[in-house]
Amino acid sequence: TLLLTGTGICSQALGFVYRILLSRLIGAEVMGLYQLVLAVYGLFVTLATAGVSVAATRLLAEELERGPAYARGMLGRLAGLAAGLGLIASAAQLSLAGLAAQYWLGDLRASPVLRAAALGMPFMAVSAVLRGFFVARQRVGPNVASQLAEQAFRIGVMAAALELTAGRDIGVRCAVVLGATAASEALSAVLMAGFCKREAPRAFGHDRAQAPLHAGRRLWEILWPVGGGRCVASALHTAENMLVPACLTVYLGRRAAAVAQYGVLKGMALPLVHFPFGLLGSLGVLLMPEIARAHLQADSRRLEALLCRMLKLTMYVSALAGAVFWVWGRPLAAALYGSPEAGGYLEILAPAMPLLYLESMVDGAMKGMGEQKAAFRYSVWDSILRIAGVAALLPRMGMRGFLLVMILSSLFTCMANTRRLLAAAGLRPDWAGWVAGPVLA
Numbered sequence: 001t002l003l004l005t006g007t008g009i010c011s012q013a014l015g016f017v018y019r020i021l022l023s024r025l026i027g028a029e030v031m032g033l034y035q036l037v038l039a040v041y042g043l044f045v046t047l048a049t050a051g052v053s054v055a056a057t058r059l060l061a062e063e064l065e066r067g068p069a070y071a072r073g074m075l076g077r078l079a080g081l082a083a084g085l086g087l088i089a090s091a092a093q094l095s096l097a098g099l100a101a102q103y104w105l106g107d108l109r110a111s112p113v114l115r116a117a118a119l120g121m122p123f124m125a126v127s128a129v130l131r132g133f134f135v136a137r138q139r140v141g142p143n144v145a146s147q148l149a150e151q152a153f154r155i156g157v158m159a160a161a162l163e164l165t166a167g168r169d170i171g172v173r174c175a176v177v178l179g180a181t182a183a184s185e186a187l188s189a190v191l192m193a194g195f196c197k198r199e200a201p202r203a204f205g206h207d208r209a210q211a212p213l214h215a216g217r218r219l220w221e222i223l224w225p226v227g228g229g230r231c232v233a234s235a236l237h238t239a240e241n242m243l244v245p246a247c248l249t250v251y252l253g254r255r256a257a258a259v260a261q262y263g264v265l266k267g268m269a270l271p272l273v274h275f276p277f278g279l280l281g282s283l284g285v286l287l288m289p290e291i292a293r294a295h296l297q298a299d300s301r302r303l304e305a306l307l308c309r310m311l312k313l314t315m316y317v318s319a320l321a322g323a324v325f326w327v328w329g330r331p332l333a334a335a336l337y338g339s340p341e342a343g344g345y346l347e348i349l350a351p352a353m354p355l356l357y358l359e360s361m362v363d364g365a366m367k368g369m370g371e372q373k374a375a376f377r378y379s380v381w382d383s384i385l386r387i388a389g390v391a392a393l394l395p396r397m398g399m400r401g402f403l404l405v406m407i408l409s410s411l412f413t414c415m416a417n418t419r420r421l422l423a424a425a426g427l428r429p430d431w432a433g434w435v436a437g438p439v440l441a
Contacts, residue, residue: 003140009278014151019271021159022177023337032245032263034174037113039241040100041093041178046234048089048121049128052082054288054367055219056132061289062296064136068204075133081219082129086122093118104242109171116175120182123189130192136289137203142195146188154184232376236383240390244402247394261341261399268337269345276321277357280314284364291368300426307365307425311418311434314361315354319438322353348403354438355410362417371424378416382409 023031056078063071093100097114101107131143158180165173248258287310294303325332329346333339349356366375386409393401422429 003144011147011151012275012278014148014155016271016275018151018155018158019267020336021155023268023339031267032259032261033107033110033170034113034177035263035266036105036107036241036245036259037110037117037174037178039238040104040110040114041117043231043234043238044089044093044118045121045124046231047092048086048125049082050231050234052078052085052125053128053132054372056129057135057289058292058368059218060133060136061292064203072200072204075129077219078129078132079126082125083122086125089125090118090121093121104238106246109169109174112171113174113178117178117182119179120185123182123185127185127189127192130189130196133196133203134199135286137199138286138289139199140286142192142199146191146195149191150184150188153187154180157183233379233383236380236387240383240387243387243390244394247390248398248402250395251398264339264342265345265399265402268333268339268342269349272333272336272342272346273325273349273353273356276317276324276353277360279317280357280361283310283313284361288364288368291365292370295369303369303425304427307421307427308430308433310361310365311358312430312437314358315434315438316441318354318357319441321357322350324350325353326350345399345403348400349406352407352410355407355414359410359414359417362414362421366417366421366424369421369424371420374420375417378413378420382413385409385412 022034056075059074059078060071063074094115097111097118098108100114101110127146131146134140134142158177161176161180162173165176245255245258245262248261249255252258252261287306291303291306293299294306325346329350330340330343333341333343333346363375366372386405389405389408390402393405397404421427
């Protein structure tokens with residue numbers, strides 16, 4: 001956990017450097033266009049990868065308990081499925097790029113950007129399966145190495161390409177950025193395949209692959225609620241992200257100003273908000289197979305210990321991070337981005353950071369316990385309520401309305417997921433340890 005956490009923070013730091021370089025090299029308006037493209041791109045990425053990583057981690061952890069031959073067979077099925085989903089998503093985005101740019105985003109400059117981004121999806125999907133394999137094996141070194149190499153390669157290629165295209169059209173420069181991302185995904189997949197080939201004799205021995213029991217049914221039971229839920233949520237999220245600039249334009253009166261404000265929030269403030277989550281994200285990844293094993297073995301004492309420690313640690317780390325951004329949000333954003341506006345957003349979101357962090361951690365724990373259908377329902381309702389809130393509040397309140405929608409959304413999802421998790425595990429809330437302690441600290 002320490003190795004994955006430390007490297008995750010390094011990887012996030014590299015990603016943060018990437019965001020700072022982007023904001024300084026392309027400006028707020030281009031950052032806004034980039035974030036709009038990411039909203040559509042995220043929908044197709046979800047189609048390629050949703051549920052695949054969760055299925056790989058959980059099913060391979062189970063098969064490694066049953067026998068190496070079954071685990072080898074399951075890994076082959078998962079990799080084939082991921083490659084197929086990645087190719088389908090890539091072809092769909094390539095063919096729909098022009099229509100999406102014109103009718104969804106209202107900006108034809110986004111068309112080449114979407115086409116460049118589509119090229120990395122098959123590699124991304126296969127990498128997700130291979131990372132799940134190493135997490136199930138409790139070996140995080142290969143994941144760490146590939147992520148660091150991917151980030152460093154992406155920053156280097158992006159910075160060089162933006163220097164070469166200085167003064168060119170906004171669409172061309174955004175396409176260069178997403179092209180660098182696609183190239184880094186390909187590099188990561190190649191590295192992960194090499195690590196997996198080296199690990200295979202140790203994990204599977206020399207046994208030939210055997211068909212796992214009920215592999216198709218077990219895959220489907222994870223993929224349809226997790227993958228389907230993420231696809232529906234991603235589609236609703238994309239609709240929300242297209243609606244936000246339109247509603248901000250109504251409030252501000254100018255499209256360019258609306259896109260710039262959107263870029264400051266999504267491209268500058270929110271990456272800072274999520275940066276401390278690196279202290280917890282790797283713990284959540286490693287806890288999922290442990291929670292799955294404890295749940296499968298009906299080991300209630302171990303399950304309770306894992307969940308209680310996860311909830312307590314999440315609340316302490318998120319409360320500390322929220323306090324830091326509440327006090328130093330404006331000078332930090334001014335120093336990193338030269339944007340006092342981003343610092344104002346940080347101050348508003350800081351008290352809600354425990355909700356944001358707890359929502360993510362509880363979601364992973366629910367999937368480890370097989371509660372993905374409930375997480376799916378809450379996610380869909382949350383997205384519907386967010387869209388309604390955006391349509392109702394942004395034309396009247398502007399960006400303040402969107403921040404209010406974000407906070408209320410996190411409150412709803414966090415409460416619903418946590419309540420379901422505690423009920424499924426048979427736990428009572430520990431208000432003193434989970435809430436009072438972090439608040440006093």
